[in-house]
Amino acid sequence: xxxxxxxxxxxxxxxxxxxxxxxxxxxxxxxxxxxxxxxxxxxxxxxxxxxxxxxxxxxxxxxxxxxxxxxxxxxxxxxxxxxxxxxxxxxxxxxxxxxxxxxxxxxxxxxxxxxxxxxxxxxxxxxxxxxxxxxxxxxxxxxxxxxxxxxxxxxxxxxxxxxxxxxxxxxxxxxxxxxxxxxxxxxxxxxxxxxxxxxx
Numbered sequence: 001x002x003x004x005x006x007x008x009x010x011x012x013x014x015x016x017x018x019x020x021x022x023x024x025x026x027x028x029x030x031x032x033x034x035x036x037x038x039x040x041x042x043x044x045x046x047x048x049x050x051x052x053x054x055x056x057x058x059x060x061x062x063x064x065x066x067x068x069x070x071x072x073x074x075x076x077x078x079x080x081x082x083x084x085x086x087x088x089x090x091x092x093x094x095x096x097x098x099x100x101x102x103x104x105x106x107x108x109x110x111x112x113x114x115x116x117x118x119x120x121x122x123x124x125x126x127x128x129x130x131x132x133x134x135x136x137x138x139x140x141x142x143x144x145x146x147x148x149x150x151x152x153x154x155x156x157x158x159x160x161x162x163x164x165x166x167x168x169x170x171x172x173x174x175x176x177x178x179x180x181x182x183x184x185x186x187x188x189x190x191x192x193x194x195x196x197x198x199x200x
Contacts, residue, residue, distance in 0.1 A: 004084035019100035021196030031111035043174035057100035091148035098155040105162025125158030
C-alpha cells in the first residue's frame with residue numbers, strides 16, 4: 001500500500017508541477033499590474049490565470065484517469081501495487097483542479113503582498129490532511145480509500161479558503177471572460193512555460 005501511494009503520488013506531483021509553473025506566470029503578471037497601479041488589470045489577470053490553471057489541471061486529470069494503468073505500469077507498478085495505485089489514482093485525480101486552484105490563489109495572495117493569508121491557504125489543507133488521515137485510514141478502516149478521500153477533502157478546503165481570501169479582503173477576481181483569457185494567454189504562457197519546464 002505504501003508503494004502504491006508513493007508511485008501514484010509521484011505521478012500526481014509531476015502533474016502538479018505544471019500548476020506550480022503556471023502559478024509563477026500568474027503571480028508575476030498580477031504583482032506587476034498591482035505595482036503599476038492597475039488593479040482592474042490585475043483582477044483580469046488573476047481571473048484568467050485561475051481559470052487557465054484549473055482548466056489545464058482538469059484536462060490532465062482526465063487524461064491521467066483514462067491512461068492511469070499504462071502510466072502506473074510504466075512507473076514500475078505491478079500486481080497488487082498496480083491494483084492499489086490504480087484505485088488510489090481513480091479516487092484522488094479529481095483533486096488536481098482543486099489543488100491547482102489552491103496553489104494559484106496562494107500565489108495571487110503573495111503577489112498582492114498578503115503573505116499571511118497565502119500561508120494559511122496551504123496550512124489549511126495540511127491541517128485537514130493531518131486530522132483526517134488517521135480518522136479515515138485507521139479508525140474508519142478505509143485504508144487506501146481513506147487516504148485518497150483525505151487528499152480530496154484537504155485540497156477542496158485549500159481551494160475554498162484560497163478563493164475566499166482573494167475574493168473577500170482583496171477583491172482580486174473579475175467577472176470571468178473568455179476574451180480576457182485569450183488576450184492574456186500569450187504573455188501568461190510566455191512566463192509559465194519555462195517555469196513549467198523547470199518544475200518538471
